[in-house]
Amino acid sequence: MEKFSNVFLINNKLYTKNLVPGKKVHGEKLLNRNGKELRSWHPYKSKLASAILKGLKELPITPGSKVLYLGASTGTTASHVSDIADKNGKVVCVEYSEKPMEKLIPLAEKRSNMLPVMGDANKPKEYTDYCQDVNVVYQDVAQPNQAEILLKNTRFLEKGDEALLCIKSRSINAVEEPKKVFEKEISKLRKDFRIKETLELKPFHKDHAFIRCKKKSATSP
Amino acid sequence: MKDRKKAIEEARKKVKEAKTERDQLIIHSIKAVEEMDEVFNLFYERVENWHSLHFPELPEIVKNPETYLHIINELLTRPEMKEEKLKQHTPKAKKIEKESKKSMGAELDEKDLKQIKRLAKLAIDVKNERNEIEEYIKDVTKEVTPNLRALAGPILTARLLSLAGSLEKMAKMPASTIQVLGAEKALFAHLKKNVPPPKHGVIFNHPEVRKSSEDNRGKVSRSLANKLAIAARLDYFGDKHKGKEMKKEFQEKLKKIRG
Numbered sequence: 001m002e003k004f005s006n007v008f009l010i011n012n013k014l015y016t017k018n019l020v021p022g023k024k025v026h027g028e029k030l031l032n033r034n035g036k037e038l039r040s041w042h043p044y045k046s047k048l049a050s051a052i053l054k055g056l057k058e059l060p061i062t063p064g065s066k067v068l069y070l071g072a073s074t075g076t077t078a079s080h081v082s083d084i085a086d087k088n089g090k091v092v093c094v095e096y097s098e099k100p101m102e103k104l105i106p107l108a109e110k111r112s113n114m115l116p117v118m119g120d121a122n123k124p125k126e127y128t129d130y131c132q133d134v135n136v137v138y139q140d141v142a143q144p145n146q147a148e149i150l151l152k153n154t155r156f157l158e159k160g161d162e163a164l165l166c167i168k169s170r171s172i173n174a175v176e177e178p179k180k181v182f183e184k185e186i187s188k189l190r191k192d193f194r195i196k197e198t199l200e201l202k203p204f205h206k207d208h209a210f211i212r213c214k215k216k217s218a219t220s221p
Numbered sequence: 222m223k224d225r226k227k228a229i230e231e232a233r234k235k236v237k238e239a240k241t242e243r244d245q246l247i248i249h250s251i252k253a254v255e256e257m258d259e260v261f262n263l264f265y266e267r268v269e270n271w272h273s274l275h276f277p278e279l280p281e282i283v284k285n286p287e288t289y290l291h292i293i294n295e296l297l298t299r300p301e302m303k304e305e306k307l308k309q310h311t312p313k314a315k316k317i318e319k320e321s322k323k324s325m326g327a328e329l330d331e332k333d334l335k336q337i338k339r340l341a342k343l344a345i346d347v348k349n350e351r352n353e354i355e356e357y358i359k360d361v362t363k364e365v366t367p368n369l370r371a372l373a374g375p376i377l378t379a380r381l382l383s384l385a386g387s388l389e390k391m392a393k394m395p396a397s398t399i400q401v402l403g404a405e406k407a408l409f410a411h412l413k414k415n416v417p418p419p420k421h422g423v424i425f426n427h428p429e430v431r432k433s434s435e436d437n438r439g440k441v442s443r444s445l446a447n448k449l450a451i452a453a454r455l456d457y458f459g460d461k462h463k464g465k466e467m468k469k470e471f472q473e474k475l476k477k478i479r480g
């Protein structure tokens with residue numbers, strides 16, 4: 001079954017259509033269905049995959065999407081986002097530490113829609129040049145100021161564009177109840193966004209929430 | 222997408238920059254280790270001379286500086302040096318106790334000896350801290366210079382970087398220069414006077430060079446230096462982890478040299 005464009009659910013397992021047939025990214029399985037090559041997508045390895053399995057209603061990333069991906073790490077999830085966005089889409093992958101970047105660069109070299117950026121998501125000016133046409137933001141940085149980081153990056157979105165945000169409760173405050181932490185972060189987001197969905201990612205990712213939100217109106221940069 | 226090429230190039234450059242900054246961490250660390258070794262030796266010599274007023278026979282029996290310092294730190298005075306307590310430090314416990322009873326050293330009181338204990342304690346601490354930094358070097362070289370590390374081991378890698386000044390400089394050096402890094406004095410003598418050029422600098426510390434016969438040492442050094450030059454470039458350009466492969470090649474070369 002095609003759950004979303006380029007995202008398939010077969011026997012309770014998720015797959016995306018491989019943008020680069022024959023090439024694996026993280027030791028996943030490849031599968032052939034109706035002349036398409038599919039790559040398996042593990043909920044334990046990817047928060048977006050787990051959010052979809054937990055019932056995400058709408059996926060703002062579609063073929064042709066121009067995605068700004070903050071906290072791309074070695075590109076596990078980003079590669080599936082790149083599959084979904086497809087040839088006409090684009091994924092700008094921002095990562096600030098050099099070690100995962102070393103793996104992300106060769107991945108981007110193989111994927112025609114992927115741009116690696118070694119930069120800090122707190123300083124969107126550093127990568128503005130690559131983001132002129134961005135219309136979705138995906139963020140998974142596991143940082144204490146995660147809501148603020150997203151707000152700093154809303155300048156790339158127009159009214160009605162959406163953002164997906166993974167919130168890790170532990171990294172903000174190790175003692176406070178995860179529920180409270182999520183609520184606090186969500187209330188910060190309300191400044192620029194309307195919250196469309198919130199999901200918990202249990203049992204795939206402990207103390208993680210996933211938020212889909214929609215930009216309210218144009219912000220001044 | 223024309224932006225993409227630019228992005229990839231920029232990201233590569235930044236990774237490289239980030240790494241070359243980290244090479245300076247290795248260089249400071251190895252310099253600190255060398256300085257701490259000097260400090261340790263100074264302190265050890267002072268403790269040995271000082272305490273020998275009281276027990277001059279001890280350094281003759283316990284030759285290992287660290288063991289010696291631990292004994293001074295824990296069992297300062299001759300009357301305290303009983304076999305039972307010494308046993309955990311050295312197999313020569315019995316002998317020490319015996320010698321302590323008929324020592325020619327002066328009788329010093331607790332107050333006098335305590336000052337020596339202070340210094341012994343400090344020397345032990347310096348050694349421990351030095352070892353911590355060495356562990357750190359083992360770790361960072363794995364991350365920053367995996368190819369050099371595979372060939373030369375973490376400590377020699379750090380010494381080479383320190384002598385070269387940076388990973389960038391080392392990556393740009395011809396193998397012949399790497400071969401004599403650390404032998405500047407001998408090289409200078411060769412140029413000034415009429416003595417043969419040095420066969421090796423700090424790479425003499427590599428086990429394969431060290432264990433080579435006098436006749437082969439020059440060839441082994443040259444072949445190691447060739448590999449190190451390639452490894453430094455690979456590390457600098459952050460491309461591939463070919464360390465294992467290169468080590469194998471080096472070992473095959475060794476077989477040929479040694480026949």
Ligand SMILES: C[S@@+](CC[C@H](N)C(=O)[O-])C[C@H]1O[C@@H](n2cnc3c(N)ncnc32)[C@H](O)[C@@H]1O
Nearest residue numbers: 071073076077095096097120121122140141142
């Ligand atoms: C939880 S991991 C992301 C995993 C990835 N999204 C996936 O599913 O494959 C978080 C990443 O964000 C990066 N990160 C944290 N703070 C950042 C910042 N301010 N700017 C850019 N990247 C950041 C970290 O280095 C780390 O690689």
